[in-house]
Amino acid sequence: MFEDTFLTIKGCKIRFRRHGTGPVVLYLHGANGVPKVQPFLFELAKSFDVIVPEHPGFGESDEPSWLENMQDLVYFYLDLMDQLHLEHVHVIGSSLGGWLAMELALRQPSRFSSLTLIGAAGIRIPEAQPGDIFLWSPEKAAQKTFKNPALVAWAIDNPLDQDTTLKNRHTCALLAWAPRLHNPMLAKWLHRLTMPVQLVWGEDDEIMPLPYAHALQKLISQSLLSVYPNCGHLPQVEKSEEFVELVTHFISKVAQS
């Protein structure tokens, strides 16, 4: 079972879950937080020491007044890593969390052993407009997030409670409304990410469409890309088994080298 507790970092209390042994894997969630520990995290915890925080402003974590943009979240996580003495971390970042992962690794590259970026936000390319997550109704958001109709139906039938939904949406807007889902100053420095990077994308991602994967692959020259057909924005949920196998292999290999 995941240890489910709260952690206070310089006065900011966040929900914090941790389980497993082995190399440290830090999971950075996307716009909808991590209300529940999903099956892929349990699977990863069989091989790794998996850390699952909820970002400030999401879920049951505090909403500090200092949180105004992605940079603030980045420095918060560096504080968190200092407090937990994390020096060799494998990060898995999904969507907004993928953006956060790149920003973190650029600031202190030596502390990050590898990055796994899933449908990552963070850059903007003229060829593809990200989905307008802020204009979608909950039903449409579910349809745009998943390809599998059963998952769409499940997401529509099992919404988060209203308070959490509104809180998550607020913080997501705070971080990513404008510039929409990216930092215009990020792409030009991505060549400085020299650690192993695995990109994971759903072929049918309608939030960060596939051209973003190809753009990141070019910007981070050593990166590997795995694309899942019949899959939306969250391959870790929609193609859970394949994802776990791929990422377990990738991180284990990096950790052994």
Next chain:
Amino acid sequence: MKVMLFHLMSYADLDFEATKDYETVWLNLPNRFFDPVKCNALYNRYLDELESAEPLGFDGVAVNEHHQTAYGLMPSPIVMASALARRTKRVKIAILGSALPLREHPLTVAEEHAMIDVLSGGRLISGFVRGIGAEYHTFGLNPTISHDRFHEAHDLIVQAWTKPGPFAFTGHHYNHEYVNLWPRPFQQPHPPIWVPSQGSKETIDWAAHPDRRYTYLQTFSPAKVVGKYLKSYRDTAESFGYEASDSQLGWAVPIYVADTDERARQEAKKPFELFRNRLLKMPFEMLLPPGYSSRASLKGIMAAKASLTQELTLETAIDMGMVICGSPETVKDSITDYWNDLKFDNLLTMMHFGNLSQELTQNSMQLFAKKVLPQIQALQSQSMVEV
């Protein structure tokens, strides 16, 4: 009571049939449905209507700001207010209002409003708004900082109008090394500031504060809601330790007058229902982006969502006091009753709505001016008389 003519300048010539499958006329209705030749005629017609307010005896004219929509053709109310400043001599000119947070440099609002105030010899009423939710989508401006930017932009503008320049302004959102307004406003210390709103506790608390005492204008709402927020303003003023004057309160409401009640209802029905059910309609996520309203307000609005999105007939809207429509006698009595009940000193009449024709708009305005306006302008509360 002061009575002003408030124009929204809707794109009345929209092909409502061809666009009926679009969810909304805001934000993403393709602009191939816009025809500049038709708009040329509409702009000139609407300005004629506003200019006629002066000889008809209105106390003022009013325009507003909305972006990328067939609901209203004034992305810049400043442009229309400038035109009106030259073509009128007596009436107040109200900009209701300029959407402060949408400006990258609110100092330009201070400048443009000061220009109109000087040009018109001190006839400007300066309205400050945040812009509606849809406009945060339009401008790509982060709605979570909307309130904060509004307050800071307000401070900058008022300081620019009142504080001797040059001075430096250091804010969280706006920074200027040299604030030194040329021209300064004609009115001293500055033009009256009005705050039009659909009603929120945050806005009322801010506008009613003793440092400001800005006129609060409740926009298109059922009379019950108007009553609730005007009362809330008075209560807030009282909690600050002063009594709000009627001149601090206003109501903007569509009005239509014809010879008889029956004829008025018949003529206003389609244009009003078009206004209410088509031009104002937009998806919830477009209207209320995250952070635009407090989460407490948002939850209240979500609970009332069904009634907000329900289509209304003219008859229901009349019963709800969202529109005043009928013979001159009916309209006069109705306004007098609302006034007795709510006590507001500013009535903003929206005498054009939806696609109401030029002929019907003019007829209604003339009847209103002749048979309603003098009587309601004479309405004056006891407290005002004593003062």
